[in-house]
Amino acid sequence: MSTFDLSSSSPNNGGPNSGGAARPRRRENTTITPQGAPNRRNTELALLAFAVVLPMFAYANVGLALDKQLPTGMLKFGLGMGALALVAHLVMRRFAPYADPLLLPLATLLNGLGLVMIWRLDKAGKLLANNADAAPNQLMWSGLGVALFVGVIILLKDHRILQRYTYISMAVALVLLAAPAFFPARKQDFGAKIWIHLGSFSIQPGEFAKIILTVFFAGYLMVKRDALALASRRFMGLYLPRGRDLGPIIVVWLISILILVFETDLGSSFLFFGLFVVMLYVATERTSWIVFGLLMSIGGAAVVASSESHVKTRIDAWLDPMAAFAPKPPQGSTEQIGQTLMAFGSGGVTGSGLGQGRSWLIQFAAKSDFILGSFGEELGLTGMMALFVLYGLVVQRGLRTAVAARDPFGKLLAVGLSSAFALQVFVVAGGVTGLIPLTGMTMPFLAQGGSSVVANWALIAVLLKISDSARRPAADPAPAPGPAAEPNRAAQA
Template identity: 50%
Template sequence: MAQPAAPVAVAAGPGNAPPDRSAPTRRGTELSMLAFAAGLVTGALMLVEANQEQQLTLRIVWYGLAYLALFGVAHAAVRAWAPYADPLILPCVALLNGLGLVMIYRLDLAYSERALAANREINNQVPKQILWTTIALVLFLVVLKVLNDHRTLTRYGYTFGLVGLVMLALPAMLPGVIAPTINGAKIWLRIGIFSIQPGEFAKILLLVFFAAFLVSKRDLFMAAGRRVAGVDLPRARDLGPIVVAWAVSVGVLIFEKDLGTSLLFFGVLLVMLYVATERIIWVVVGLIMFAGGCVLAYQAFGHIQLRVHNWLDPFADYDGGGYQIAQSLFGLGTGGVGGTGLGAGRPDMVPLANSDFITAAIGEELGFIGLAALLLVYTLLAMRGMRSALAVRDTFGKLLGGGLSFALIMQVFVVVGGVTKLIPLTGITAPFLSAGGSSLLANYVLVALLLRISDAARRPHAGSRPRIVPQTPIAEAHTVMVERPEERPES
């Protein structure tokens, strides 16, 4: 009987070799960083209680443990469904969310004291924010579980784009009973006791559409037109998509009085267009168009003129439209470099300190150092998202990951720029920090998408490792006739 021959190594193709299970997933690093974030949040709560002369009890420790358990569930989901995802994205989000809860709790103490003095009803925001955080994490788990591959979103790109445009335009189209004007902006929908900001969700839907559209129509934007001063200008017939986006952003600015969403929407589109084409001319053309639209809107509409005047000189109308930004500047000046300390300042003097102006409250009590550290956490979160976008292998993932990361950091720029009087005030809230459910829900969906993209980018793929294939026994091998070439006589 013929003995089986020894196995031989055969080079494996891309689909033959399984992923390398021994590759590190860094989930342990993620868990330790989550524990570190929970410790920081618990310590911050203790400082607030001490400076507010509240009694220190074990309740704070239980709060910290509950916070860690909540994000421990999210960690377990990432470990199970996206094991190779970036290990720093979730801890950064947890830290930002936790610091937001701490500051909202600190402001609740101040608001409660003022309500008791005025014999008014106390309306604490912390229980609502904890509930929204829990719901947002549930939505985060659903997206992470249902979406096994981010590339499946390309099938619904145009549907998402249509739904996103409708959601963006709804507040401007509906009457004031359903879409009231709040703080000068018409961006909310009120249904019974519930309020929702559809623009937050439209942002993600439109980002998916932009990425899918740019992947399918990339050649359209790569074509060069007339060359002027050494620069290849776009062809006139290729300007249609960017003109539509410009019209939508200017419409949001005019009819909804929302500079923040308009700037965010158009800015992210320009960045994604540059990433897709690597042509800076598209950014230049887009910025010129947006600046021209803002000038026309300023000349045509009085509410835009009023907002610009309050931005340029808030103290000219201190008791009116300039009061909020003036109080914000006073708070930042009071905080200085080191801050007054958590619980030791007066951030409640700024209207909407727990939502639109929460970064001003943090700047007052943590100072320039604390606010800079907070911005570094945001920057780290965006950089890890950008890194995953660069590493992922498909073009759609690169564009979507880059767009989501830039949208996050662009939103922070718009918020902090408005609070510090760098740009006019906007109605955008700080991601993961501000009180409110719409922003929290939308941003946790954004994080789930980033984790899914980073999992695809970091997951080991089949390489050229040899595949062991047993050799056929000699007795069962087929006979092959080999013709020996004729030997040529030597000349």
Template identity: 45%
Template sequence: MVTVVSYTARTRRTLQAILLIAAAALGVLAYALVDLGRSGALPENLLQIGIIAAVIVVVLQAVVMWRAPYADPAILPIVVLLNGIGLAVIHSYDTAMNLFTSAQIEYASRQLLWTILGAILAAAVLVLLRDHRVLRRYTWISAACGALLLLLPLAPIIGQENLGSRIWISIAGYSFQPAELAKIFFALFFAGYLVSRRDTLALAGPKVLGIHFPRWSDFGPILVAWALGIAILVFETDLGTSLLFFGLFVAMLYVATDRLSWLVIGAVMFLPPAIVAVTQVSHVRRRLTCWLDPLSPENYGPCEQIAKGLFGMASGGLIGTGLGEGRPNVVPFGHSDFIFTSLAEELGLVGAFAVLLLYLLLVQRALRAAVGISDGFGTLLAGGLGFVIALQVFVVVGGVTRVIPLTGLTLPFLASGGSSLVCNWIIAALLVRMSDAARRPAARRLGAAPAAPASGSASGPSDAPSPAREVTA
């Protein structure tokens, strides 16, 4: 009697299809509820929105089944749902502005176009990138591209300054925020660099007062990353982007070396220039003042945005005013930087927490892919991209709720903005690709030869996710 145990890895594509359909349907329903709440009629372009959502779902499902059949089934549905909710809230802002201020704006229409482009680029990444490990070849090229993108807003002709920060470029009438794309290049660079230096960074070098310091030869790129973050803070007066990139590097250092000393070193290196910026840069100092006391009579003018955002969230209460029944137009930039206040007003505390839970699940899925993947580069890249999303959500939501000073980053997939939305869709595609590598059976992984099972023993990959056993006598 010989017992043969075979393992069949479940792809879960049916679950993904169900979740994608549900996410798209909820997004379209939210869009329709905005007009029902505002004017009592369905939007004229509801059929168009529904067709576009259906096409996006079909294309994404087909591409994943073709190129990444073992990918995590929850990543893309979460992204589609967040994108749909954001589109509905932006549409509510548009209708409120058009109704109460006689303005004619169409941020939702632009966001829909960027959504289509982002989904197309995500599908292209999945089709063209068969193995994420290929990206390790372009470690230093990624560093050069990321640095160039970050410095582009300082160019005299194409660089633009807006609300005290110089973080935009304008070419042929189209604006773009290069830092959104630069964060992807820097995540690639940090992952490629740290995976080759993780042992020396973790073991070599002196130890002072219980803190492990790296050798000077390994400390060079760290100083370059620090100097680049300081340059962004000083010349572009953008505390949020500076914090994002330096925090990304320190977090990936911790993941690579598993040493808490890197978090201490990172905090010590970032704190002095941040204090100098707060005390010397008027734009940053004003944000600190608004964080401390936005409702005082002398601060209400400069801090009007934060004050109105707080009142908007308070008016939403527990369950919100309802989609299309709030006044998101009262808060400046209620469609972009302060979209969380618009969402909290119309969906209430329950809806705001539900959206934060979606972000938490997305980050958890990214970290799950990082833990399950077999190569160090993929672990660092997936962990870094997950940290980027988590840090942006914390900084934005913390800023509008006065947990921390306002920094000016955008809420991923929700806020209006083409550069942010498109780049975050690319990040989602990279996470799907790496989750496929993490969940794929060992015998079917790219570059892996299938192992021959031994007679009378269990056969199949030991790291196959959620294996289904078939026992035959």
């Protein structure tokens, strides 16, 4: 953005008739510095209206396809989403007026589309056994997520305050990651210990740990980036890091392996380690860290896969997703991946239409891990690409915020949060489509899961606070004082 310097031509600014010494011209407070940006809250409001109306049309489409009439709860759904979006927007106007105008509408649109698809799968409950309605709970968790979003926007006055809690964040994150290992896993968790169950209430602490870990990584790497960027020798075109600087990445690697072993959580382990490697590369600009990170992650996964039966089962299902349909299926095989691939195939380019697919055949995980299969069948390749564009825009706006941030901690924090979001989308989409082994994580905002939707609303809130600080126009410097006027000696005489 260019800078426009507007100068005043007031006679008091100096000149032959000013009656005093010439003074430097004062800059009017009407310019926008290169670091500033105009307030875009009206743009955000218009986009929010679209983000509420589009899910309402999808809701109506599902009702017409299933019942041949508009759903009775359509008005309540629209008013509820509109109220949540309006509250978030008004808080943004007051406490983050210069923040990015796209992030809030994008999150609202994704959350609304997820609610519609979960409700659509609830309607197939009569065809499935033990299929409880999940849409009311998801709507409640979405409201709690927006409430946490509002709390972060109001209470987090400056994102740089988080830097004070660098090592406290590490301790809290490790406690959250380790806590599920001390709670018994339920049969329906299929071997993964990533939830804490207290009666009918359950929470997935790893969703919140990814945000807290990002705070720690940003604070730590901001201080240590110069030491980590030093290289001791060059080998095959790569600058090898010094031996003592390999300590942090080895510690993180060991922690991720321990999580994978004790909790059999392939997704969180990949997200945890990948996030650190990405932030390490951004902080040091050394490609060698990426290479070492990939080699260590592949080596660790190979060792664990050969010894941990749950991880090995998922890898076998990835290598042969149709094995469950054989006359004699191998023990531990699952039909879900094959059913999801068939759902994608039956959707084709344009899809079967909302409410007209049969993705509910995926059964128990159709609303969570495999909800992309439902979107793929009913919206087709076109709809899937549109969803990935929405996710890509969230990541792009987050990285743009990192570029615009004025402090190194804010840059690293924005990169980390955007990378965590992107890695989670990649891990889930890659597992469902058969690109990588299935991890059991949930698609941000779309899938059923209270912890996921609440944590991702908090992630968006922190990104918006960094964006507000980065786009806020810098204050004009104080005018230079003019030379003091000489006393009128004649008058004194």
